[in-house]
Amino acid sequence: MSGAVGIVGVHQEPYGENYSESTLEEMVFRATRRLLEEAGVEREELSNIVTASSDVTDGRAISNMVMAGSTASYFKDSINLSSASEHSFLLAAMQIMSGLRDLTLAISWSKVSESPVDVVQRVASEPYFTRPIGINAMTSYALQASAYEQAYGPDRNLISRVVVKNRRNALDNPLAHLREAPTLEQVNESAPLSWPLTEYDLPPYSDGVCVLLLASEERARVFDGPVAWVRGMGWATGGYWMGERDLTKLPSLEAAAKKAYAMAGIEDPLEQFDAAELHEASSYNEIMQYEALGFAEYGAGEELISEGVTLPEGKLPVNRSGGALSSNPAFASGLVQVAEAALQVTGRAGERQVEGARRALATAQQGFATQGASVVCLEGE
Amino acid sequence: MKQESLTTLQEHWDITYNHALGETGSHFYNALRDEGKILGRRCPACERVLLPPRPFCDRDFVDTTDWVEVGTEGRVEAFTVVFQSFRGLPEAPYCIAYVLLDGADTAVLNYVRGIDWTPGNVPQNIGVGTRVKVAFAEEREGRMTDFWFEKA
Ligand SMILES: [Zn+2]
Numbered sequence: 001m002s003g004a005v006g007i008v009g010v011h012q013e014p015y016g017e018n019y020s021e022s023t024l025e026e027m028v029f030r031a032t033r034r035l036l037e038e039a040g041v042e043r044e045e046l047s048n049i050v051t052a053s054s055d056v057t058d059g060r061a062i063s064n065m066v067m068a069g070s071t072a073s074y075f076k077d078s079i080n081l082s083s084a085s086e087h088s089f090l091l092a093a094m095q096i097m098s099g100l101r102d103l104t105l106a107i108s109w110s111k112v113s114e115s116p117v118d119v120v121q122r123v124a125s126e127p128y129f130t131r132p133i134g135i136n137a138m139t140s141y142a143l144q145a146s147a148y149e150q151a152y153g154p155d156r157n158l159i160s161r162v163v164v165k166n167r168r169n170a171l172d173n174p175l176a177h178l179r180e181a182p183t184l185e186q187v188n189e190s191a192p193l194s195w196p197l198t199e200y201d202l203p204p205y206s207d208g209v210c211v212l213l214l215a216s217e218e219r220a221r222v223f224d225g226p227v228a229w230v231r232g233m234g235w236a237t238g239g240y241w242m243g244e245r246d247l248t249k250l251p252s253l254e255a256a257a258k259k260a261y262a263m264a265g266i267e268d269p270l271e272q273f274d275a276a277e278l279h280e281a282s283s284y285n286e287i288m289q290y291e292a293l294g295f296a297e298y299g300a301g302e303e304l305i306s307e308g309v310t311l312p313e314g315k316l317p318v319n320r321s322g323g324a325l326s327s328n329p330a331f332a333s334g335l336v337q338v339a340e341a342a343l344q345v346t347g348r349a350g351e352r353q354v355e356g357a358r359r360a361l362a363t364a365q366q367g368f369a370t371q372g373a374s375v376v377c378l379e380g381e
Numbered sequence: 382m383k384q385e386s387l388t389t390l391q392e393h394w395d396i397t398y399n400h401a402l403g404e405t406g407s408h409f410y411n412a413l414r415d416e417g418k419i420l421g422r423r424c425p426a427c428e429r430v431l432l433p434p435r436p437f438c439d440r441d442f443v444d445t446t447d448w449v450e451v452g453t454e455g456r457v458e459a460f461t462v463v464f465q466s467f468r469g470l471p472e473a474p475y476c477i478a479y480v481l482l483d484g485a486d487t488a489v490l491n492y493v494r495g496i497d498w499t500p501g502n503v504p505q506n507i508g509v510g511t512r513v514k515v516a517f518a519e520e521r522e523g524r525m526t527d528f529w530f531e532k533a
Contacts, residue, residue, distance in 0.1 A: 022436075023403040029437045036442070043442045059398040069439030114399050127392060 003097040006220035006227035007342040007378070009213030011035035015177040015206040015327035018113040024058060028070040028109050031209035035105070036072070039213050039223065047101040048077035052088035052108040054331040056120045071107050085210070085335035086235075086364040086374045092214045093230050102216040108332040109209040117205055117330065125368065126240065137281065138202060140242065140368035142194035145284035147247035149196050152299040154287065160187040161305050162283040163200045163325060169312065170322025172351035177206040177327040200325075201283040208329030210336045228342035231359075232264025232377035242369055250285075250292035253363060253373035257293050264377035270295050270309075273377075274357040275344040276318045277337040279364045280325060286318065289363060293375075312354070320344065320352045334364030338376050345380035405436040408448070414523035419515065421485050423447040429486035452483030453515040454533055459488070460507055462498050474498040480513055480530055492529040 013019075013031045022030065036043060051071050053063050060066045064073070064080030071078060081087045085108035092104040121136035148154070164184055170176035182190075182200055190198040220227045236255035239245060257269075266272050276293075280286035287301035295316065296304055304310050310318035319325075321340040324333050341362035343349040349357075358380050366372040402410065405422060412418045421432040426441035430449045437444050460478035476498060479488035493513060496506045512533040521527040 018401075020401045021403060023401055023406060026403050026405070026436045029442075033437070033442060033444075056396075059396075059400065069435075069437065072442055074439040074442075111401075114401065116396060119394070119396050123394070128390060131392075132390075 003099065004217040005093045005096045005230045006215050006217065007212055007230070007346075008215045008220050008223045008225065008227055009035050009039035009041070009211075010339045010342050010348075011038060011211045012175050012336065012339060013209050014175045015208040015329055017177070017207065019111060019207040020113070024060075024109070024111045024114070025067060025070045027111060027207070028067060028107065028209050031109075031211050032070065032072050032105065032107060035211040035213060041103070041213065043072045045103060046072060046076060046105060047103045048079075048092075048095065049073045049105045049107065050079050050081065050088040050092045050095070052081040052083070052085045052106075052331070052335070054110065054120065055082060056123050057110055057112060057115050057331055059115055072105060077101070084364060084366040084372065084374065085332045086338055086362075086376070089212060089214070089335055089338050089376070090233055090235060090374065092212075093233060096214055096216050099216075102219045104214045106212045106214060106335065107209070108335040110329040110332045111207045112205045112330045113207050135242075135368055137368070138194050138197070141202070141282045141285060142197045143242065144247045144288070144369040145196050145201070145282055148284055148288055151248040154284075154302045155306075156188065157184065158302040158305045159201070159283050159287065160184055162280070162286045163187045165305070165311060166280070166286075166319045166323040166325040167200075169320050169352065170326035172320070173322050173326070174350070175327065176322045177204055177208075178322070179326075197282055197284070203281065203324040203328035203333075204326075206327050206329045208327065208332055208336070210329070210332050210339050212335065212339055212342065226346035226348070226381055228345045228378045228380060230376065231379045232260035232262070232266065233375070234259025234261075234263065235372070235374035237366075237372040238370070240367075240371060245369070247369060249298065250288050250365075250370045250373065252370060253289060253292040253365065253375070256363075256373045256375040260375035260377050261294075266377060269293055269361065270316055273316055273359050273361045275320060275341065275354040276310075276316060276361040277321060277340040277344070277363075278318055278323065279334050279337045279362075280319065280323050281365055281370070283325070285365075285370070286323070290318075293361070293363070317354045320349065320354055322352075334366070334374065337362040337364055338378075341376065341378050345378050347380065403436060405434050405445075409434045410523035413527050414521040417517050417521070419451050419453065419482065419528070421449045421451050423449050430484060431487050432482060432485040432489045449484065451485040455480045455482035455485070455513060457493075457507060457509055457511040457513060459509065460493065462500075462503050462507075464500065474500075476507065478507070478513070478530060482515070491525065493531070494529050495531040
């Protein structure tokens with residue numbers, strides 16, 4: 001296949017609460033440096049770099065200027081995106097598909113411990129009508145969960161089992177931020193945060209860096225290790241105004257999946273994928289993603305939980321890494337899901353490996369209540 | 382026809398950042414505050430002494446390895462005299478300059494004080510190549526403002 005793109009390297013530093021021993025610049029440098037060492041690549045060999053970051057989180061306007069040294073960008077072609085972390089991956093892949101570039105880093109980071117997350121998120125809304133009332137990730141995903149709850153009345157035990165599943169999965173992921181699994185009772189009884197979401201229904205906030213190395217088919221052949229080939233990519237931005245959206249569905253994710261599936265030749269995702277890493281913004285949101293991705297009919301997503309389909313031993317293990325409910329480097333989440341899917345199809349996921357995984361799916365969401373979404377389909381060799 | 386008035390919505394943000402200085406930045410500021418020393422970091426590949434101290438070298442993409450105490454005199458590499466005041470910064474006029482301290486390979490930014498900054502006098506009072514010396518604050522708190530430059 002001409003214009004093929006492969007992921008030949010993945011590096012994530014352990015996700016955690018507070019990287020106080022490093023500056024933001026050091027944290028990103030170390031992850032990037034380690035990826036190059038692990039991949040056996042010199043900085044000089046890179047054709048270019050695509051980064052993605054949130055300037056308000058970083059407290060640095062146009063932060064890729066300050067971060068140039070950290071991202072191996074010194075006198076290189078380097079572009080920064082502020083729309084979404086996984087967009088760095090998508091742009092890098094397109095650059096290689098175009099034939100203009102052949103060995104590209106995609107890097108995203110979040111050092112959320114250094115800034116007030118609630119303020120940063122509130123700045124993301126339009127200042128005229130919504131911001132005075134206040135919307136953030138928690139409340140927007142609570143509005144989404146509430147809409148879903150009202151429409152379909154899912155079994156609360158099954159929602160809670162999403163949390164139990166992902167947090168148990170994280171016990172096998174040495175990079176995960178939260179590595180203690182709550183019981184079903186603990187989840188059911190956890191403190192309410194924003195109806196119907198409770199403490200356990202929402203992701204933590206983690207400091208972290210995720211770095212991927214992408215190569216053209218020709219360059220990928222030079223690497224010894226297994227390659228995760230990009231078979232499909234799709235992304236879509238929905239409307240900003242939540243008041244005109246159907247919050248019981250994830251139309252941008254559905255649109256993104258349609259494009260990615262068409263490119264990858266996926267007709268029956270539940271049958272054709274061996275593993276999925278979904279950027280779940282809440283426990284409800286994972287169930288809603290099952291429906292938008294075509295794993296289940298609308299309102300029937302919970303059946304995948306009740307039937308154990310998405311458990312590690314199920315037909316399509318979802319979030320074997322522990323997902324965002326276990327590690328959530330805020331803005332950098334999304335690229336993390338692509339990284340974890342790549343580890344799965346290359347057999348490099350360690351204790352969290354889904355045995356024999358050849359095809360994997362990654363999703364990412366942006367904005368309030370899934371305004372935008374991306375889907376990536378990967379295949380091993 | 383009656384003209385409707387247009388409205389502006391004023392908003393004030395108060396965002397506190399806690400920027401971790403890491404080991405390198407912390408050691409630099411501790412040495413500055415406690416010992417009145419200015420320390421640079423040497424890159425093992427290009428052997429440059431980087432000031433401000435950096436934990437890694439952008440060019441060689443490796444960790445820096447050694448602390449190097451640099452001199453307290455140096456030469457002006459670039460300067461400007463600022464005649465407009467900015468919020469949170471000194472009353473104008475004042476001078477900022479990049480100074481290459483003796484023993485360092487990269488220049489560091491700070492104020493040049495003790496000079497008359499009347500606009501007409503600027504060219505006589507400072508230029509690229511002017512020798513300056515470091516002056517330290519008596520009460521140091523581990524900030525860049527703990528030192529500045531004066532004519533040598
Ligand atoms: Zn160097």
